[in-house]
Amino acid sequence: MAIISVNIADRPYEVIVGAGLLADLVPNCGGRLRKREVPIITDTHVHAAWGEVVEAALRGHGHEPHWRVLQPGERTKSWNELAATVDWLLAQGVERGDHILALGGGVIGDLTGFAAAILKRGCHFIQLPTTLLAQVDSSVGGKTAINTAAGKNLVGAFHQPSLVLADLAVLDTLPERELRAGYAEVVKYGLIGDAQFFSWCETNGGALLAGDAAIREYAVAHSVAHKAQIVAEDERETTGTRALLNLGHTFGHALEAETGYSSQLLHGEAVAIGMVLAARYSAHRELMPSASAEHISHHFQTMGMRSELAQLGLSCDGQALVGHMLHDKKMDAGTLPFVLMHGIGKSYIDREVELEDVARFLDKELAGT
Ligand SMILES: NC(=O)c1ccc[n+]([C@@H]2O[C@H](COP(=O)([O-])OP(=O)(O)OC[C@H]3O[C@@H](n4cnc5c(N)ncnc54)[C@H](O)[C@@H]3O)[C@@H](O)[C@H]2O)c1
Ligand SMILES: [Zn+2]
Helix, strand or coil: CEEEEEECCCCCCEEEEEECCCCCHHCCCCCCCCCCCCEEEEEEEHHHHHHHHHHHHHCCCCCCCEEECCCCCCHHHHHHHHHHHHHHHHCCCCCCCCCCEEECHHHHHHHHHHHHHHHHHEEEEEEEEEEEEHHHHHCCCCCEEEECEEEEEEEECCCCCCCCEEEHHHHHHCCHHHHHHHHHHHHHHHHHCHHHHHHHHHHHHHHHCCCCHHHHHHHHHHHHHHHHHHHCCCCCCCCCCHHHHHHHHHHHHHHHHHHCCCCCHHHHHHHHHHHHHHHHHHHHCCCCCCHHHHHHHHHHHHHHCCHHHHHHHCCCCCHHHHHCCCCCCCCEECCCCCEECCCCEEEEEECCCCCHHHHHHHHHHCCCC
16 A cells, blocks of 8 residues: 655645555545545446445445436536536535545546535545546546536636545456556656656556556556645646646647547547657657657557557548647647657656647648658
């Protein structure tokens, strides 16, 4: 088991990483569940896989879970579901000092976190992340959001959880494709600022996907520690440090938009290709050797992941992808900051990228040349 502190000035909290944390949920919540009734929000997939374990863990300590089981998928992060969830929490009589449990991937975590942020001007919530992506990324750092007709995550709040319990056992029921997609975000920490961790991923990525318990614990704990450090330095993305976590995301979001946020391309899959594009674009700008960019692509391919834009078979051109980027919420006074690389583990924010040049670069990548 590993315990990582997220040292945000006025509200520090812990992320606990280990196998079997849900089965021992009540002691692991450390006295935070102060009433008999415990409101818990999840989706149908997670409920089917882990509902009984959580139910037994709560009842075994005299608690009564009050479940809200939502439809899986991105569409759940909507105004309608937010309103219905907040009304449901009010009907449950949730008070500010109570803790709401979010059991699921990033969709459940983002929606529940946002509901907690606005319920009675902010009540507590505990993240119980059940995807690799949620364990290494979305459950930590306090970004919560829903999607609107204008785009993804455009409405939300910074609201930190009181505790995160990342139970590695849940990864056993996660579909393999989701596991691989989450793995892209693990590799991201290496590429941002930790070349040694990227090498570790090259050696151990296969074992991680295959289910090696010690390797999984190290990967999640190391990723969380990296994110915790960045979030503690720049909670609200004001100084720029936190923006490094967007490596591969400007390219990736454009690909997600172009594929309609559909199952054609999962978020992590888009980020893997996006990181390769960021690396190749950096090489194109002669910021880093193109061999390093190819090294990254090679690793994803070895892991059975798509790393090439041309592999998506999109029918659009580079300009269309740049058009999607212009809707990015990172747009700032007409410029779009890109995370580029001086090498593996040497990412930085570049605010002077010329979008015309990016469009030309993407045309070549789309053609696979
Ligand atoms: N807040 C942040 O900082 C942040 C960061 C990154 C991503 N996000 C958000 O996270 C969301 C994506 O999250 P995600 O990738 O976890 O997807 P998700 O929540 O949609 O989960 C993926 C799928 O796996 C299923 N599932 C989850 N856990 C399972 C388990 N243990 N066993 C079996 N099935 C399981 C879910 O039902 C769903 O079908 C996006 O909405 C994205 O915007 C937020
Ligand atoms: Zn991401």
